Amino acid sequence: MVQAHSRKAARVVAVLIAATCAAAHADVASDQPAAILVFPKVLVDIASPQVAPPAQIDTLIRVTNTNPQNAVYMHCVYIDGTPQCQSDATKSCLSSPFTCPIPGVKCIASCGEEDFDVYLTASQPVAWLASRSAGQCTGDMLPCFPESAVMSLVPPVQEDPFLGELECIEVDAHDTPVNQNDLKGEAEIIRSSPDSVDVESYNAIGFQAIAAPGPGMTTTLTLGPTCSAGSNNQAQPCMGPLDCGANGLCSACPDGVNCSAEYSASPGVLILDHFAEGAVDPVSGFPITTDLTLVPSSRDFTGATPVGTLSLQFLVFNEFEQRLSVNARMSCLHEFKLSDIDGTGSPQNVVRARSPIFGAGTLGTLAAQTRLQAVSDGIHGNALLGIAEEFRLGGGSAAVNLHFSGSRSQSDFIYLPTTP
Amino acid sequence: MGSANGMMWRWSVATLAVLIVHVAAAHAFVTTERSSSIIIFPKVISDSSGLQSFPNPSTDPLVKGIPVDTIIQISNTGNSMVYAHCFYVDATPADPTRPPGLANPVACLETDFDIALTKQQPTHWLVSTGRQPGSLDTTPCSVDCSNSGFEPGLIPRVDDPFTGELKCIETDYTGAPISGNHLKGEATIVTLDGKGDASKYNAIGLLGDPNNNNGDDTLCLGGDASSSCESLDMVSGPEYGACPQTVILNQFAVNATDPVIEELGNGPSQVQTEVTLVPCSEDFAGGAVTPIKVQFFVTNEMESVFSGSTTITCWANLRLDSLGSLSKIFDFGTLRSRFAQTQMSARASGSGAGFVGIVEEFHQTSAATGRAAGNLHNQGDRPGGDTINLPGTF
Numbered sequence: 001m002v003q004a005h006s007r008k009a010a011r012v013v014a015v016l017i018a019a020t021c022a023a024a025h026a027d028v029a030s031d032q033p034a035a036i037l038v039f040p041k042v043l044v045d046i047a048s049p050q051v052a053p054p055a056q057i058d059t060l061i062r063v064t065n066t067n068p069q070n071a072v073y074m075h076c077v078y079i080d081g082t083p084q085c086q087s088d089a090t091k092s093c094l095s096s097p098f099t100c101p102i103p104g105v106k107c108i109a110s111c112g113e114e115d116f117d118v119y120l121t122a123s124q125p126v127a128w129l130a131s132r133s134a135g136q137c138t139g140d141m142l143p144c145f146p147e148s149a150v151m152s153l154v155p156p157v158q159e160d161p162f163l164g165e166l167e168c169i170e171v172d173a174h175d176t177p178v179n180q181n182d183l184k185g186e187a188e189i190i191r192s193s194p195d196s197v198d199v200e201s202y203n204a205i206g207f208q209a210i211a212a213p214g215p216g217m218t219t220t221l222t223l224g225p226t227c228s229a230g231s232n233n234q235a236q237p238c239m240g241p242l243d244c245g246a247n248g249l250c251s252a253c254p255d256g257v258n259c260s261a262e263y264s265a266s267p268g269v270l271i272l273d274h275f276a277e278g279a280v281d282p283v284s285g286f287p288i289t290t291d292l293t294l295v296p297s298s299r300d301f302t303g304a305t306p307v308g309t310l311s312l313q314f315l316v317f318n319e320f321e322q323r324l325s326v327n328a329r330m331s332c333l334h335e336f337k338l339s340d341i342d343g344t345g346s347p348q349n350v351v352r353a354r355s356p357i358f359g360a361g362t363l364g365t366l367a368a369q370t371r372l373q374a375v376s377d378g379i380h381g382n383a384l385l386g387i388a389e390e391f392r393l394g395g396g397s398a399a400v401n402l403h404f405s406g407s408r409s410q411s412d413f414i415y416l417p418t419t420p
Numbered sequence: 421m422g423s424a425n426g427m428m429w430r431w432s433v434a435t436l437a438v439l440i441v442h443v444a445a446a447h448a449f450v451t452t453e454r455s456s457s458i459i460i461f462p463k464v465i466s467d468s469s470g471l472q473s474f475p476n477p478s479t480d481p482l483v484k485g486i487p488v489d490t491i492i493q494i495s496n497t498g499n500s501m502v503y504a505h506c507f508y509v510d511a512t513p514a515d516p517t518r519p520p521g522l523a524n525p526v527a528c529l530e531t532d533f534d535i536a537l538t539k540q541q542p543t544h545w546l547v548s549t550g551r552q553p554g555s556l557d558t559t560p561c562s563v564d565c566s567n568s569g570f571e572p573g574l575i576p577r578v579d580d581p582f583t584g585e586l587k588c589i590e591t592d593y594t595g596a597p598i599s600g601n602h603l604k605g606e607a608t609i610v611t612l613d614g615k616g617d618a619s620k621y622n623a624i625g626l627l628g629d630p631n632n633n634n635g636d637d638t639l640c641l642g643g644d645a646s647s648s649c650e651s652l653d654m655v656s657g658p659e660y661g662a663c664p665q666t667v668i669l670n671q672f673a674v675n676a677t678d679p680v681i682e683e684l685g686n687g688p689s690q691v692q693t694e695v696t697l698v699p700c701s702e703d704f705a706g707g708a709v710t711p712i713k714v715q716f717f718v719t720n721e722m723e724s725v726f727s728g729s730t731t732i733t734c735w736a737n738l739r740l741d742s743l744g745s746l747s748k749i750f751d752f753g754t755l756r757s758r759f760a761q762t763q764m765s766a767r768a769s770g771s772g773a774g775f776v777g778i779v780e781e782f783h784q785t786s787a788a789t790g791r792a793a794g795n796l797h798n799q800g801d802r803p804g805g806d807t808i809n810l811p812g813t814f
Contacts (some may be wrong), residue, residue: 031797032454033668046684060678064670064761066799068719123719125670125761129679143679143758146722184797186670190680190783190790197681197689197790198617199783203797239490273493273542273606282566284616285491299663317540319569320560341710364560365569366718367544369495390608392616398792400620403453403604 005407013176019184025149027208028385030401032068034206036186036221036414039166040387041076041335041399043204044131045210047160050095052395055191055198059130060143061166063204065120067182074183076168076302076417077115078130081333083107094161111332113301114158117175118168119151128154130162138227165295165333168219169414170209177416178223179209179418189389189399202387202400207263221414223297224265224381224407266297266383268406272370274388276318277339286392290358293335294386295376297412310374310382314341316357319365324357330374338370371405382409428488428569441602449627450776452795455497455604456625457590457597458639458660458808462778463489463608463621463696463737464508465791466548467581471516474694474739474782474791486789487612490547490689492586493621494572496537498602505595505810507532508578509702511735516581519742523793526583528734530702530710532811534595535572543572546576547586578778584735585698589639589810590628596635597810599628599659609780609793619793624776626660626700630718633659637812641700643771643805663774665800669762671695671779673720673752674741676759678783692782695738695796697782700774700806702734709734712775713767718749729767732775763799771804 045057065072085091086108087102093107100107120398122128127143128134134154137144145152168185172178185204191197207223231244231276274290275281281288299335309329316324326341328334338358356362358370372380389399450731467473470485491505496502509528513520520526537543545551546566553571561568578584586607590600605623626641642662672678672691681689699712712730726749730738739751748754750762766773780793 015437027451027454029451029453031795032449033797033799044639058683060680062670064668066668066761066763066797083588118720119724123725124723125721125759125762127679127759129683132683140678141679141682146757184668186794188680188792190678192678192681192684192686192785194686195787197686197785197788198615198616199781199790199792201781201794203795220425246772252479271495271497271604273495273604277563279565281491281616283491283550283610284612284618286616287563317542319541320670321538321541321570323540353756355740360565361562364562364565365542366561366565366567367493367495367542367569368496369540369542390618390620392610392618394615395613396611396613397585398608398618398620400606401453401622401795403455403497403622407453413668420605 028205028264028404029208030205032206032208033102033181033184035170035181035183035209036207037063037168037204038385039185039187039204040295040385041189042130042157042162042164042166042187043189044157044160044162045094047281050092050161055193055196057189057228060127060188060190061130061185062125062127062188063118063120063168063185064125064198065123065182066184066317067180068123071119071121072180072182073171074118074120074168075115075171076118076166077113078157078330079165079167080085080112081109081164081335082159083109083163092161094163109332111376112158114155115301116154117152118154126152130157131160132156135261152332154386163333163335167299181208196395198395200389200397202399202401204402205385209263219418220415221412221416223262223263223412232359243263263409266381266412267404268383268408269371269373269404270384270386271403271405272372273389274338274368274370275390276363277358277367279360279366281392284392284394284396286394289391290338290393291335291388291389292338293333294330294384295333297383297385298380298414302415302417308377312372312374315371316363317369318363319367324362326357376410381410381412383408383412447498449801450664451627453624454625454627455601457599457601457603457628458626459494459588459603459605459623460698460776461492461586461605461607461623462698462776463609463780464547464585464586464607466490466578468548468581469581472512472581473511480481482648486544488609491544491608491610492547492605493542493544494535494537494588494603494605495542496540496584496602496629498600499539502537502600502602503591503593504535504588504603505532505591506586508586509577509584509734509735510582511584512579512582514732514801526733527737530704532704533573534744535575537572538570539569541570543569545575547578547582548580551575557595575694583737587702597639598780599633601628605758611791617791619779619780619791621793625797628660629658632657637705637810639810641774641806641808642801643803662801663776664798665765665802666798667775667777668797668799669695669764669779671740671750671760671762672781673755673758673760674747674750675752681757681783686785688785690784692784695740695777696780696781697732697736697738697775697777699732699734700776701772702808705809710772713771714775715765715767716749717763718755719761720755721759726754757766769804772806773804774802774806787795
């Protein structure tokens with residue numbers, strides 16, 4: 001009897017410990033090594049500069065294995081969010097929707113993917129240019145991989161100009177996601193012309209692995225622990241056992257079938273502190289604008305599900321504690337100036353937005369705090385990730401990571417293709 | 421038997437309580453993207469003459485840096501009024517025309533002030549001017565919006581030049597520290613170079629433990645409970661998250677070229693890196709400064725490791741090409757690779773040796789310079805913990 005109670009007590013403690021520990025690292029972070037890295041904005045504009053002519057633009061990707069003992073592999077995917085004229089898929093409308101040959105035609109992204117593998121030795125930092133392929137070093141002084149990482153081969157991005165996202169997932173030698181958090185990354189978007197240089201830098205956003213993959217679980221990555229089968233909130237995300245009721249277990253892999261290595265939950269709300277659009281910078285005297293790049297946490301790299309449309313909600317607070325709101329929509333990637341939501345139309349895929357709430361004339365203060373989220377579709381949490389960039393009219397810019405608040409109340413998923 | 425069962429359950433509950441405390445402590449790490457109870461801006465510069473800003477201090481007194489100023493943004497992410505007590509730490513050298521060093525020590529003087537933010541309120545100020553009540557603060561603007569909005573309080577201006585840090589600690593309306601985790605912040609370093617080039621980074625936050633803050637003038641950051649970190653709560657322990665055990669930097673080797681500028685044929689180019697480090701422990705009450713020995717482990721792309729160390733006091737802006745013999749381990753000639761990973765940690769394992777920081781890169785050609793700042797990565801918690809001593813009211 002005593003032994004039975006002892007075992008029961010031990011089991012309860014073990015379950016609670018497991019659940020508590022699982023919840024303990026449920027934060028997405030850009031300042032901690034992680035298992036999945038997301039670079040929301042990769043920009044290339046070299047051949048015929050559209051974004052900031054005459055400057056050409058390329059993005060330097062830097063990834064480091066922080067593990068001093070072991071080599072790691074990562075599987076990476078470029079997602080092409082370059083806006084193109086719907087009437088002519090070969091014509092980019094990255095700079096403006098009005099560059100399309102037929103007036104009024106939609107500017108949409110292909111959302112196509114391109115994947116590759118990279119091998120990093122212990123503690124190794126590597127880098128590559130988004131516009132170029134990178135393989136073993138040949139002495140031409142472009143970023144490359146030394147002999148020790150000869151298995152790495154990075155392709156160039158799909159097109160020029162290119163606006164897209166990069167995701168890298170830590171895997172083993174067989175491309176199976178692993179329960180390790182060894183990767184950190186940075187991206188630098190560099191604009192260069194003979195008489196100017198402008199650099200902006202942001203950290204890759206990291207999802208922490210929180211559980212080992214189960215047997216045969218290699219193709220569906222669940223972002224956020226969920227309640228086990230038979231519990232009150234089956235398959236719903238949870239932060240601890242109380243969320244799942246008396247018979248439930250808050251686990252990283254509740255059904256043991258449709259999950260692989262499991263990861264921290266996506267952020268609930270993104271928070272952007274920014275300057276009012278068009279307000280004058282008190283230091284340089286130049287007007288300031290802010291670009292926001294958003295990508296969804298959920299991704300289907302199998303191509304089985306058409307890229308859907310997300311509804312975005314924005315709440316804006318000025319320095320007088322006044323609150324305004326607006327909404328918009330996006331697909332696989334959304335890069336826009338806050339002032340474009342003011343009503344000048346969208347350079348890409350904002351479908352609805354005519355409310356000048358981000359302008360200095362409306363806000364009436366220099367600083368503002370904007371909280372934003374996407375609406376869940378009932379299957380995916382539809383959490384967002386993103387970065388912000390500040391531009392001053394004189395040509396200077398700076399990028400910064402967004403803040404997060406809470407965790408998404410529904411899981412997001414990354415679906416990987418199976419190896420034939 | 422009943423007694424045995426009860427003991428087992430009590431043991432289980434006790435174990436769980438300990439583990440929950442442990443997990444809570446482990447969870448309370450340093451963050452740059454979650455609202456926190458202590459926010460740290462490691463690099464704040466106001467320098468209208470370019471005496472201390474990049475590329476100065478130079479050995480050539482005729483070479484001047486680029487004039488810069490810093491805009492501070494702080495927001496209340498909560499739905500109640502929030503108060504904070506802020507401290508500037510002035511680390512300008514005694515002779516601002518020369519680099520700081522043994523013969524030109526930094527001041528390490530603190531200036532403090534209070535701010536108050538209504539629910540969800542963002543605020544801003546320019547460090548060279550501060551923010552004085554009674555101006556046009558309550559008048560909405562249309563273009564020139566500097567200082568518009570509810571007054572956050574009297575914010576003093578800094579001296580010119582000023583190099584140093586800003587720390588803000590969330591308090592209640594009486595000024596007692598609380599673990600509300602409502603503050604977030606950003607700093608934008610803007611150059612007066614004719615194009616408004618800017619570097620921006622997120623303030624570094626230390627999460628407070630809402631159940632374990634006794635509101636006294638000694639703030640315990642991580643570590644175990646000690647006499648100086650006694651808590652009123654039954655489960656005593658740290659009041660705030662621990663500072664990181666290791667701070668990780670991924671940088672260009674000193675004298676390495678920028679591959680984008682070179683690829684586009686706009687070279688020759690060069691990338692220089694400044695790492696700004698500040699201690700987590702502060703004695704704002706007594707003004708004592710404890711030096712920290714920082715150890716560097718640099719790994720190049722071929723997995724070769726180099727190491728070195730230096731000492732920081734209240735603030736250090738380490739330009740990797742100007743560290744004397746230590747610069748060798750960061751140099752392209754030594755590393756033989758363009759990129760490197762540097763892991764930084766305090767050599768001392770005891771308390772009071774934690775630090776945090778940010779990085780700023782300068783990409784140069786003969787015609788222009790572009791700058792970009794970034795937050796460093798953090799790994800692990802310092803077991804020894806750190807302490808911030810606040811000045812009392814008298």
